[in-house]
Amino acid sequence: MKFKSLYIKLLLSFLGVLFITEILILGLFISTAGRSFRHYIDKQSIAKLLILKEVAQEKIDKTPLIPLSQNNEIKKLLYTFSDLFNIKIWVTAPDKTILIKTFPTPIDIPVKKLKKHDVLKDGIKLYHLSRRHLKYYAQIPIEADRKIHTLHIYLHTGHEKKPEAIFLFGLLSIGIIIAILIVPLTKIITNRIKQLNQSSLEFADGNLSCRTDIKGHDEIAELGNSFNLMADKLEKMIQGNKELTTNISHELRSPLTRIRVSKELILDKLNPIGDKNIRRYLQNIDQDIDILDDLIDKILKLSKMDLQESPLSVEQLDFKLLLTDLEKKYELSLKQKNLILQKDINGVLILNTDKNIVTSILSNLIDNAIKYTKNSGTIQITAFKPEDAILTFKITNTYRKLDPRELENLFEPFYRIKNNKNPGSGLGLSIVKKQLKLCNGKIIAENSQTGLTFEVQFSNQKIPY
Structure with missing residues (x-):
């Protein structure tokens, strides 16, 4: 998808650079500060597990004759640790039978995540169950009744605030603020360019005093x-x-x-x-x-x-009456070359413009048609009111087909068609084009089936050239 507006391009470029910058900063933080934080938590967890193992083993060794499931001292110790650190603790026999449990709810350890673990000191196994939260499961071997029992620790802090999340939230907030500030900055740049562009167009349109x-x-x-x-x-x-x-x-x-x-x-x-x-x-x-x-x-x-x-002197003109008056003016010239003037005008066509300019335009075009039409030829004038304009009229005279370059150069000052022996200065059509520009009109030259056609359009709005 291509964007033509410079404002949209600049805004998207700024936002794209901002987004990539934030991603890189977040990645750098996670790989440095975030990793250090996890390492710090792991060290704390390992220390706690080792302390619990030593204290629990010491309590068991003091009363070796009391069965583990009936040892109130060890139960009191485990319940204390459970309440103090908000963890779940239970003890299982070698045959997986639960001997002690510090919580009433069922054991819900995700079995699928128990594949990878870290073997710590004294045979302690530590399983990290989540990257997003502080959640782990540990197995601590303890000896009782000359058998190896397992002390289970399950820690799940749920909504514990981690530095990565806090940093990400802060980074997003900064990004949103910068994005909001970018919008007026981009507007300032593009508005100044639009101002320069508008001045250039006014200058090109003929306002030489525009700055x-x-x-x-x-x-x-x-x-x-x-x-x-x-x-x-x-x-x-x-x-x-x-x-x-x-x-x-x-x-x-x-x-x-x-x-x-x-x-x-x-x-x-x-x-x-x-x-x-x-x-x-x-x-x-x-x-x-x-x-x-x-x-x-x-x-x-x-x-x-x-x-x-x-300056223009605007008045209401009847195109049909204006054309009739001009026809009388060129009656003798038409007879001298035995030319036929055909008119096809639909309805009453009214123009609000300068009469002298419209008369000059018609005179130039009719004079041009008479000059370049061979004896006994035909000149045809049609006029009508289209939906998107005030008035359109066409003047066609019998003449050879011109190539595209000749058609394009017809309105250039002093341009004359090759091998043309008719007298003239080559300025008539240039004047017509400039006069039409003053009246919000334009002229087009084209080849037709019967000869060379000049189409003139008058519009309510300014027509670009």
Whole structure:
């Protein structure tokens, strides 16, 4: 399972390291302090067993003629030890017959655990019955009536607090506290990274004045400072380039105007029946002036959009009426190339946006379609309202199939299709794309069965590019 969130990754990493650390600490404790504790308990148990054996044997030796089952002194001794150390004691004859028992309940020694034992001094056998609790069983040989009897000791402390358990509880408590403290620490790290990421996205979206404010002196703060430094330099470079483009475009208008005036003066000086070649040359100059004037106008429009100098003027528009007005404007151009304009508009389509921008978008696309459609071709415009958008319209004109790279580059500034002889600057579609971005719209170019299709979508929400 892959986690995309850095917060989750950091939190799980911290918790994983904490868990492994606690396991290693617990293992180290059990293998050192815990083992020492068990060794200390064993030494105490062995000492007690040896003392009991010696005292019991001494009592038996003092009254050798009294049978062991009737020896009140030995019974008193065993009951005293039983009460003093909270243990169960009983004595069996060589034939396993119980002679003395200090408790009323049945003997419940787990037989399965009596396989491994330690043989101690004087033949004493010691069985450890549990690792978790202080629980053991011992067999002590004693001599009575010239026979070897067995003194049985059974100790079970049940809920005795051992250092391993106490240490484990303390370790878990510390682990929980550290885990709780890790959560806000991880949040602090990821929130600062999210802040930097948000600033980067705003800057990439065109807000060149956006800066991040990450406090501190660590690596993330240094990264934030580096981002701000980069943003400052990029803003200066971009603003400088845009201003330079705008200034150059404005300056070009003056010599063009002078050339146009000079051309008019030359025409006035020519005789009505003057040299036809001169008039033809002057006509070519006039066409070139128009092309340059249109190019400068588009460059200025791009610069203004980049500099965000033109705020939107939102109003309610009827798309069908807007398209009808534009159709009248291009009626002569359509007739000159014998083009058929087909419209398929479903219902009343209303837009709340800037009329000038939408008019410019439609004009650019229709002009582009007329320019690149061969004589007697067809231009088709369809418009409808989808469920997830305000309005979608498509403009399709008969044209050859473009490869994916050509489709991708259509919206790049100054890009022109290879072997294209039509006049133009290659800025129209770039302007359309920027204008649609201002209106929360986008444009897609694709090949269709009838030619080249441009699909435009207007949305309520901002569309990422």
